[in-house]
Amino acid sequence: MKRIEEIYSRISENSAHFLGYPLAKDFDYKAYAPFLNLCINNVGDPESPSTLAIDTKDVEREVISFFADILSSSIEDVWGYVTNGGTEGNLYGLYLARESFNNPIVYYSESTHYSVKKNLHLLNLKNIVVRSQPNGEMDYNDLESLLTLNRDKPAVFFLNIGTTMTEAVDDLDQIKAIIKKYAIKDYYIHCDAAFLGCIAPFVDPKPKFDFSEGIDSISISGHKFIGGPIPCGIVLAKRKHRNRIVNSVSYVGTLDTTITGSRNGLTPLFLWDFIEKHGIEGLIKRARKSQELAAYTEKRLKEIGIHAWRNNDALTVVLDKPSKKLCEKYQLASEDKIAHIICVPGIEKSQIDAFIKDYEKELLVLEAFI
Ligand SMILES: Cc1ncc(COP(=O)(O)O)c(C=O)c1O
Known part of the structure; x- marks a missing residue:
């Protein structure tokens, strides 16, 4: 049914892009x-x-x-x-x-x-x-x-x-x-x-x-x-x-x-x-991999001049809230002046890189105005 196909496409497209919610995406049931x-x-x-x-x-x-x-x-x-x-x-x-x-x-x-x-x-x-x-x-x-x-x-x-x-x-x-x-x-x-x-x-x-x-x-x-x-x-x-x-x-x-x-x-x-399928060993591996991605995300954000931080080894990287456009594109949850990226299993490094690239572009445009 066309309507159902559309709903399916919308959800699969949107789930491929979100970075701001703690929902692992790497499952297959x-x-x-x-x-x-x-x-x-x-x-x-x-x-x-x-x-x-x-x-x-x-x-x-x-x-x-x-x-x-x-x-x-x-x-x-x-x-x-x-x-x-x-x-x-x-x-x-x-x-x-x-x-x-x-x-x-x-x-x-x-x-x-x-x-x-x-x-x-x-x-x-x-x-x-x-x-x-x-x-x-x-x-x-x-x-x-x-x-x-x-x-x-x-x-x-x-x-x-x-x-x-x-x-x-x-x-x-x-x-x-x-x-x-x-x-x-x-x-x-x-x-x-x-x-x-x-x-x-x-x-x-x-x-x-x-x-x-x-x-x-x-x-x-x-x-x-x-x-x-x-x-x-x-x-x-x-x-x-x-x-x-x-x-x-x-x-x-x-x-x-x-x-x-x-x-x-x-x-x-x-x-x-x-x-x-995963057991305790699998959970440990997933946690370590996600922590590594969060550390990478924090580092990359800092490299482009964004104020970013984490609580200890958290999977959640807190950053200054970017533009509404970026928040919408990457479905970032925000509160007051902060937003966060949550590095859950299923989020790839390439997605983080794409976000950083977009954010950097936005900063360059802003700089040109100053
Ligand atoms: C700290 C905390 N408690 C409770 C909830 C609610 O959990 P659920 O959405 O599974 O009902 C959330 C959801 O994000 C949460 O972050």
Whole structure:
């Protein structure tokens, strides 16, 4: 059908060009095409079968077990499921936090993804925005002064393990030191590792963000560093939190532990396929290659006189916002005066070179006017 062909061409053309979003492009799931003719539904809890037996829950459990492992835990201690993306995982973590205490206060930095504010609103959770440092990391002095005023209230710390704009990582050690200093007994730690969840376990030095550090839950996007045609994600939480909210539903014969009832059965297949093909070694290789490309991008930008920087070995290169025309051509996300290029798998050096060439041309034209 002509209309569908046009939509296909538009999307494939546009995905070939974007540089500003954390979406890996190097996947190939054509082998799974036959599943498109099936009705698949992972309704309810991944560990509990349903009377509707058209699911991929066995594969989903393997995916969860892989993530539990790279996040320094095991399925004996943590539980999780494949979500529709990072936003749902954050909503879930905050939901578990809310159910853990009476009227807790959520602390999160101003660099946090926009969806979190909405999640807090949906859950009717009291919350306080903490200032950020210029690199996007939480301002711990501000956190401390806010917490001093609310020492008597249970606290939920919502940490960014890679902020959207600058890939900044909040420092769990600093937050733990504040918790200790004010003797906060009732607290919950959720990590939003939408992009970095599949990278941070393999970075040296490794940020402190996983279950070995005492976190309560974590959300990761599946379609970002791993990549895939359908948005998805992984949420993991300590089992005791999931057990607190479990309900059984006789209608589908399963446990109602997830945010949505019906759940995607295709995305667990894609994540499982990635894990089978690449495993931990593959993730490490992808991370290193992407870091090298990010280092190259930063260097090239500086060489043409652009102010560019990265947080440590980030895949995100922050740069002064170029013209609207360039932002549109390369689909660069921007905020205030900055834009970023995210060096995900599937982005080639030649694309970076083409961007640099275009940017250089623009600078020459500008110089001619001065
Ligand atoms: C830090 C962070 N958290 C959450 C999200 C939302 O994730 P998703 O788009 O998978 O729902 C994003 C998306 O870019 C993000 O960068």
